[in-house]
Amino acid sequence: MIFSSSDIMTPLQLKKLSEHKYNSCGNTLLDPLLQPFWNWLVTKLPLWLAPNLMTISGLIITIVTTLILVYYSPDAQQEPPSWAFLLCAAGLFVYQSLDACDGKQARRTGSSSPLGELFDHGCDSISTVFVSLGICIAVKLGAYPNWMFFQCFIAIILFYCAHWQTYITGSLRFGKFDVTECQCTIIIAHVVSAVFGTNVWLAKIPFLNVEVRLVPIILALCVSVVLCYYHIAALCKGGVGKNGSSVAGTSVLSPSIPIGIVIILAITIYQKSTENIYEIHPCLYILAFGIVAAKVTNKLVVAHMTKSELDYFDSILIGPGMLFLNQYFNTFINEHIVLWLCLVYCIADLLHYCTIVCNQICSHMNIQLFRITPRIPSRLTGLSNHQSPSPVRLGSQKVS
DSSP states (O other), X not given: OTTOOXXXXXXXXXXXXXXXXXXXXXXXXSHHHHHHHHHHHHHTSOTTOOHHHHHHHHHHHHHHHHHHHHHHOTTSOSOOOHHHHHHHHHHHHHHHHHHHHHHHHHHHHTOOOHHHHHHHHHHHHHHHHHHHHHHHHHTTGGGSHHHHHHHHHHHHHHHHHHHHHHHHHSSEEOOSSOHHHHHHHHHHHHHHHHHHOGXXXXXXXXXXXXXXXXXXXHHHHHHHHHHHXXXXXXXXXXXXXXXXXXXXXXXXXXXXXXXXXXXHHHHHHHHHOSSOHHHHSHHHHHHHHHHHHHHHHHHHHHHHHHTOOOOSOOGGGHHHHHHHHHHHTTOOSOHHHHHHHHHHHHHXXXXXHHHHHHHHHHHHHTOOSSOOOOOSOOOOOXXXXXXXXXXXXXXXXXXX
């Protein structure tokens, strides 16, 4: 039932979650360079600071700084103040640092738990939407609505595919150019926009006659092709379940249905809109569908960690359904109003889901979400978060 207070996770899922062990492989180019800073930073944190509190604090900072940009440039074509870009760059740096140190803090305080990994992934799925939107505003990509749509949704899809692969193979895999590199690139882009203004991205590259702002799109396209190749290759090899199935014994292609529904609805409503709802309100539109994608990604992570079947349909699809039905009835209500209703409903639905799930896990494991009782501190190993010896806590964002 919608907004029901009933439990979402079954006793069997909670039991399997308690038995979950984190498994990852691979390392990015910049991680080894940043590890010394992250290892130093975590030693300066108080032992009473809960890792999940660090994660959610970084997410809130990212959301607030990005929304400031959205306020000044709701169509991604206006130029926000320079301080807004610097604030967004600083916010992303803080988020990256906290996200990289939360796993280290969990090991340092002896507070590692499966909830930490799940909470980390959940926050990352939301931050992906806001970070992608922020870079689009920084380069005024609203002038190319189709490219902006591609830029934001390809980040959402790739993040989902990373966990799709994890659901199939049981291991989260990192490439040489991954989230850390993307975050650093976006931070630099915000600083450039702050120092030189967004019009610097309108300059054309000599001989190629291509605007500079299209370079990130071209790079994103190249990275997407490479990552898609690796994801498809992993799917073709089959999963770790029986007869090459997923960790839950389900079809390796089954996770394509939830994200496929979201993308199809996003494209269909965009193309069929009689009021050009996406072109006029691109940021609002992407936020609404980004929240929907974040929830289906969260459910995929839960399915992986509990080795359970993934639900194909979800109550959050009622949000996009409002827009779809409104178009079906010849836009009986102004689409801008329906889009706001969709966003508000989707945020409420996501928060409701996360609250119920976190409360269930905390109750089952007898822990608190944002408070810890530090145990005897252990020596920091200095290992990469991506190769953490802890099987249950993850300290960095996954894929963007």
